[in-house]
Amino acid sequence: MAKYTLSINGQKVQVEAEPDTPMLWVIRDYVGLKGTKFGCGMALCGACTIHLDGQPIRACQTPISSIKRKNEITTIEGISADIDHVVQRAWIEEQAPQCGYCQSGQIMSAVALLKAIPKPTDADIDTYMSGNLCRCGTYNRIRKAIHRAAAALQTESNK
Amino acid sequence: MSNNQKSNIQRRDFLKFTGLSATAFILGIPSVKSGEPALISNLSNLEDAFNLNPYVLIEKTGKITLFNTKPEMGQGTFQSIPALIAEELELSPGQYTVQQTGGEKRFGPLQFSGGSYSVRSSYQELRKVGASAREMLLTAAARQWNVLESECYAQDAKIFHRTSGKSLGYGDLVETASKLEAPQNPRLKDPADFKMLGKSVQRADVPLKVSGRAVFGIDVEVPGMVYASVERCPVFGGALKGFDKKLTLKVAGVEQVVEVVREYGTYKSTGVAVVANNYWAALKGRKVLKVEWDLKGNEKFNSNDYAQQLRELAKTEGLVDHASGDFDKVYAETGQKLEALYETPFVSHSPLEAMNCTAHWKDEKTLEVWVSTQVPGDAMETLRGRYGLKEENVTIYTCFNGGGFGRRLALDFILEATDLAKTIKKPVKILWTREDDTQQGPFRPLTFSALKGALSSDGKLVAFQHKVISPTVSAFLEPERDKSKPDGTMTEGISSQAYEIPHLKNLFVLADVHFPLGYWRAVTSTTLAFAHECFIDELAHQAGKDPLQFRMDMLTKDSDTRRVLEKLREVSHWDTPLPKGRGRGIAQWDFFAGLAGHVVEVSKTSENAVKIDKVYVVIDLGTVVNPDNVKSQVEGAVVMGITAATKNGITFANGKVEQSNFHDNPILRMSEMPQVEVHILAEGGEKIKGVGEPGLPPVAPALANAIFAATGKRIRKLPFDPEAL
Ligand code: FES
Numbered sequence: 001m002a003k004y005t006l007s008i009n010g011q012k013v014q015v016e017a018e019p020d021t022p023m024l025w026v027i028r029d030y031v032g033l034k035g036t037k038f039g040c041g042m043a044l045c046g047a048c049t050i051h052l053d054g055q056p057i058r059a060c061q062t063p064i065s066s067i068k069r070k071n072e073i074t075t076i077e078g079i080s081a082d083i084d085h086v087v088q089r090a091w092i093e094e095q096a097p098q099c100g101y102c103q104s105g106q107i108m109s110a111v112a113l114l115k116a117i118p119k120p121t122d123a124d125i126d127t128y129m130s131g132n133l134c135r136c137g138t139y140n141r142i143r144k145a146i147h148r149a150a151a152a153l154q155t156e157s158n159k
Numbered sequence: 160m161s162n163n164q165k166s167n168i169q170r171r172d173f174l175k176f177t178g179l180s181a182t183a184f185i186l187g188i189p190s191v192k193s194g195e196p197a198l199i200s201n202l203s204n205l206e207d208a209f210n211l212n213p214y215v216l217i218e219k220t221g222k223i224t225l226f227n228t229k230p231e232m233g234q235g236t237f238q239s240i241p242a243l244i245a246e247e248l249e250l251s252p253g254q255y256t257v258q259q260t261g262g263e264k265r266f267g268p269l270q271f272s273g274g275s276y277s278v279r280s281s282y283q284e285l286r287k288v289g290a291s292a293r294e295m296l297l298t299a300a301a302r303q304w305n306v307l308e309s310e311c312y313a314q315d316a317k318i319f320h321r322t323s324g325k326s327l328g329y330g331d332l333v334e335t336a337s338k339l340e341a342p343q344n345p346r347l348k349d350p351a352d353f354k355m356l357g358k359s360v361q362r363a364d365v366p367l368k369v370s371g372r373a374v375f376g377i378d379v380e381v382p383g384m385v386y387a388s389v390e391r392c393p394v395f396g397g398a399l400k401g402f403d404k405k406l407t408l409k410v411a412g413v414e415q416v417v418e419v420v421r422e423y424g425t426y427k428s429t430g431v432a433v434v435a436n437n438y439w440a441a442l443k444g445r446k447v448l449k450v451e452w453d454l455k456g457n458e459k460f461n462s463n464d465y466a467q468q469l470r471e472l473a474k475t476e477g478l479v480d481h482a483s484g485d486f487d488k489v490y491a492e493t494g495q496k497l498e499a500l501y502e503t504p505f506v507s508h509s510p511l512e513a514m515n516c517t518a519h520w521k522d523e524k525t526l527e528v529w530v531s532t533q534v535p536g537d538a539m540e541t542l543r544g545r546y547g548l549k550e551e552n553v554t555i556y557t558c559f560n561g562g563g564f565g566r567r568l569a570l571d572f573i574l575e576a577t578d579l580a581k582t583i584k585k586p587v588k589i590l591w592t593r594e595d596d597t598q599q600g601p602f603r604p605l606t607f608s609a610l611k612g613a614l615s616s617d618g619k620l621v622a623f624q625h626k627v628i629s630p631t632v633s634a635f636l637e638p639e640r641d642k643s644k645p646d647g648t649m650t651e652g653i654s655s656q657a658y659e660i661p662h663l664k665n666l667f668v669l670a671d672v673h674f675p676l677g678y679w680r681a682v683t684s685t686t687l688a689f690a691h692e693c694f695i696d697e698l699a700h701q702a703g704k705d706p707l708q709f710r711m712d713m714l715t716k717d718s719d720t721r722r723v724l725e726k727l728r729e730v731s732h733w734d735t736p737l738p739k740g741r742g743r744g745i746a747q748w749d750f751f752a753g754l755a756g757h758v759v760e761v762s763k764t765s766e767n768a769v770k771i772d773k774v775y776v777v778i779d780l781g782t783v784v785n786p787d788n789v790k791s792q793v794e795g796a797v798v799m800g801i802t803a804a805t806k807n808g809i810t811f812a813n814g815k816v817e818q819s820n821f822h823d824n825p826i827l828r829m830s831e832m833p834q835v836e837v838h839i840l841a842e843g844g845e846k847i848k849g850v851g852e853p854g855l856p857p858v859a860p861a862l863a864n865a866i867f868a869a870t871g872k873r874i875r876k877l878p879f880d881p882e883a884l
């Protein structure tokens with residue numbers, strides 16, 4: 001067991017865990033944030049996607065020991081307090097989720113995509129989002145929601 | 160943050176009613192006095208809450224809760240089912256919250272999601288429930304104002320007096336209303352006045368699901384809870400000989416290692432549970448656990464031999480499922496005939512939330528269960544019977560299902576957890592790994608189809624035979640089934656087909672199976688439609704006819720299938736030829752869940768490869784509750800259908816499943832998505848058909864038929880790789 005100080009969604013959290021414990025379980029079961037999901041445990045599905053200093057990573061393949069004190073972790077709970085992030089709003093407009101289980105990961109990937117490429121093409125979306133699986137098959141709505149969010153960002157920045 | 164999450168979960172405790180009589184509410188209409196206040200523990204303000212019937216709970220503060228008996232697994236019942244009540248009760252979407260039921264008797268026998276059945280089975284009854292409650296509130300208001308009921312009307316959670324304009328909120332009226340007799344035959348609204356039904360209303364679960372707030376079974380935490388991961392025999396039919404837990408117990412966090420039985424119908428196998436104070440420790444402990452299995456010869460089982468066995472069985476006569484005319488004679492006498500064998504694989508359900516269940520024995524006779532399940536009603540019955548518990552001593556908290564697809568119709572993962580919690584005397588969450596989920600079944604059954612067809616000299620299909628060779632879901636779920644009769648669940652759709660063919664003879668040949676099979680979205684229709692509708696295409700080609708017209712010629716004027724095909728012809732621009740190198744295929748399927756038809760367009764990307772460009776779907780519903788949600792369901796069914804047609808199935812070598820996770824049991828990705836365009840036929844009226852499943856069966860045959868049109872290659876086996884034909 002070792003002690004770690006993590007910064008998650010802007011808050012400092014103390015966690016005592018085995019060094020090899022994946023961040024997925026740290027976030028879910030030690031910190032108690034359940035929005036980050038377990039889907040495969042092998043970096044194959046994207047359900048556990050979180051941001052490490054703004055970059056999307058798979059929490060199931062990230063041991064707590066690899067996280068530095070200065071690293072900022074963002075989970076789905078951290079992207080907005082009132083479900084009003086531009087990506088969330090677009091997701092609601094398109095009624096993208098079905099069962100919803102993959103959607104935290106999808107949204108975390110989409111938020112990172114729009115940061116990297118504010119006006120993504122379909123090909124960009126294919127590249128960026130293809131690591132996020134959805135068994136319910138919501139891909140076309142996710143694609144539309146990303147375009148919608150990109151357009152909303154554009155309008156905001158033109159204001 | 161975590162406190163919020165936890166208190167959300169604990170709020171679910173407010174399901175605990177104790178004051179209501181448990182009389183069955185057949186058809187959802189209360190048959191007991193509904194006057195007692197609901198006694199609910201934990202939330203004190205609910206002392207001022209009253210039921211107008213089991214489904215409608217109104218607090219004096221005006222807060223309204225509607226109860227939903229159909230678990231939400233992505234299909235939209237969290238919106239569509241309560242909306243049936245809310246429409247008649249004159250509530251707008253923001254004016255009520257929805258509470259999932261947990262198998263309590265007062266909510267009746269239909270507490271499940273499956274068979275594309277939810278809306279169909281509730282449409283009339285739940286509207287009556289809402290209308291009955293509305294009338295009680297109207298009566299209460301009229302009495303209070305001392306006016307005629309006919310001068311009052313309900314709107315936006317209030318009763319208004321027409322002439323004076325005065326109004327009272329439902330919260331002000333509920334106590335009085337709850338003491339009235341519930342009307343059994345309330346007046347239903349004219350569909351022309353619907354504000355929600357038939358409209359694309361946004362789903363209340365969506366904001367929860369885009370913010371990580373939706374509580375799935377996997378998210379539940381109970382004070383004092385431990386976690387478990389179970390090692391189960393990798394070869395079906397094997398038995399536990401013994402295990403060495405020394406190394407496992409050395410893993411920090413591991414508390415104990417105990418046996419636990421998995422039961423799937425009559426299939427039973429003992430596994431070894433590693434119990435730990437955190438899940439990662441349970442997984443690590445499981446990795447170093449040494450288990451010895453007696454495989455009992457089952458290690459010899461493999462997919463190739465099994466397929467060969469089915470091919471041999473295909474040559475046997477089989478049991479007659481349906482016969483009309485004289486197939487044997489006409490087939491023998493007709494000159495132009497065709498025969499083909501179609502093959503399909505076992506597939507996994509793979510909902511993204513792997514199986515899990517949290518169970519807590521509060522004392523020897525009191526059980527609480529938190530689970531993502533499609534069948535809270537069945538779970539309640541089974542748990543009560545299994546442990547001899549009183550109804551009020553079992554509580555099931557039905558969580559959002561992270562996908563179901565039929566996998567969560569089964570109770571195996573629930574019983575495993577309740578048994579383990581009993582053994583270790585602690586609340587426990589068992590969570591399956593993706594590998595467990597992929598390898599342990601139940602799987603969708605495979606079917607092989609031996610088809611024969613004879614064409615008259617003018618190219619009409621005069622004799623047709625579809626012989627199904629397959630194991631059955633009933634093997635472990637209904638072992639008492641009479642095997643001298645065909646299993647109707649394995650021949651669904653083929654004998655009730657809409658095509659008018661004078662001489663028909665459909666047959667069934669039963670194959671053995673020693674591992675769990677289960678219902679899967681649209682079940683056998685997903686494989687039978689592939690064989691049936693591809694073979695129809697082969698016959699059309701043989702007859703030199705257009706595949707759509709060939710089908711139309713076999714349909715009567717008033718056939719629903721005909722209307723679907725006509726609409727498909729229009730929306731898919733069927734009569735406009737595609738450029739060379741592109742092709743389109745058509746298929747339809749009508750079965751217990753409903754009816755849909757698809758046109759798929761593909762284009763050749765090289766000699767042996769195609770890309771799926773577009774899928775057009777027409778789904779026949781009669782009455783639709785939420786068109787946007789129907790489209791969403793059908794889009795999803797198309798994705799699942801393409802995955803099942805073109806990705807790996809489940810195969811066996813040395814008795815073991817060869818696939819384990821999404822790298823070798825892949826599902827379709829964003830980059831592989833075609834466009835999907837959905838059209839709904841809904842003329843209103845009495846007819847109402849299912850939504851969740853019908854979008855799936857036509858996918859594989861329409862795709863294979865499109866590939867034939869584009870490349871001349873006929874596909875008779877699933878799965879196939881569109882990029883390596
Ligand atoms: S759970 Fe991490 S990628 Fe699937």
Ligand code: FES
Pocket residue numbers: 097098099100101102103133134135136137138233511561562
């Ligand atoms: S919405 Fe169910 S897995 Fe994506």
